[in-house]
Amino acid sequence: MTVDNQPVVSRAQRETVQDRIYNEVRNGLMFGQFAPGQKLKLRALAKDAGTSYLPVRDALGRLVAEKALHLLPNRTIAVPELSREVVDDVWRVRIQLEEFATLNAVKNLTKGDLSALNSIQKEMSKKIAKGAHLEQLKSNKAFHFAIYEAARSPVLIGLIENLWLQAGPYISFTRNMKDDSKIHFHEEVLLAIETGDAKSAANAIKSDLMQGLHLIRAMLEEAEANET
Known part of the structure; x- marks a missing residue:
């Protein structure tokens, strides 16, 4: 079943995809894949991961909570700036x-x-x-x-x-x-x-x-x- 041509993902599946994306972005941050101030495009990440928007948003939200990423006033998620x-x-x-x-x-x-x-x-x-x-x-x-x-x-x-x-x-x-x-x-x-x-x-x-x-x-x- 689909809604607006987007696959409906079960809760268990969504959590699995979210964990995978979370770990991939987290590891990328740890070894320097992302540049300071770089803005992360959620829909582009979702397309690369072959998934819907929601698990990417949730995975990045976890990293914002851990202060590994910043949520800007315009709701954009970005890598912290240099300091x-x-x-x-x-x-x-x-x-x-x-x-x-x-x-x-x-x-x-x-x-x-x-x-x-x-x-x-x-x-x-x-x-x-x-x-x-x-x-x-x-x-x-x-x-x-x-x-x-x-x-x-x-x-x-x-x-x-x-x-x-x-x-x-x-x-x-x-x-x-x-x-x-x-x-x-x-x-x-x-x-x-x-x-x-x-x-x-x-x-x-x-x-x-x-x-x-x-x-x-x-x-x-x-x-x-x-x-x-």
């Missing part, structure tokens, strides 16, 4: 939590986990060499969370994921820059994990995050200078 204050605040807390997660994860990582991390790192290196920036950011997220999840703390992972949601638009701001520093820091992390040195692994994660923060600050300062 140096937010960047500094988010990265300060990220560093604390991600260092802590790494310290607790190293003792739980197996040889199989280390092999998987090495594979992610090799793929990331290839993507950087090819200039596949968005794919590189996906690999970067996979690398970090493969470590953090070994801390075996759902609460900690939830907090880190929330911060990555807020950090994603800023990460996207730098995605067209060629930066090989992540490879260096990730290699330091891998070496520390291999030797069971949790403190060195955490320090390398901190250096990785600090380097990203420095790049974002520099680009924000350049953007502000160009506006004046």
Whole structure:
């Protein structure tokens, strides 16, 4: 049965589609797929997802409630704009939590986990060499969370994921820059994990995050200078 040529979706189906769209947009935000200030077109997203308007609206509404997206006065949903204050605040807390997660994860990582991390790192290196920036950011997220999840703390992972949601638009701001520093820091992390040195692994994660923060600050300062 259809109404106005739109398929009628059962409640159970609608929830399943909503969850899928929610997770896809959420993951996209976390690894920098969406740019700061970008407006999300609900009907275009619905068309891409092969679904109706309502589950997309509901999925994005969940992300607005989580403050990962903003609802503008005209009811448009958008990615948050750039802010140096937010960047500094988010990265300060990220560093604390991600260092802590790494310290607790190293003792739980197996040889199989280390092999998987090495594979992610090799793929990331290839993507950087090819200039596949968005794919590189996906690999970067996979690398970090493969470590953090070994801390075996759902609460900690939830907090880190929330911060990555807020950090994603800023990460996207730098995605067209060629930066090989992540490879260096990730290699330091891998070496520390291999030797069971949790403190060195955490320090390398901190250096990785600090380097990203420095790049974002520099680009924000350049953007502000160009506006004046």
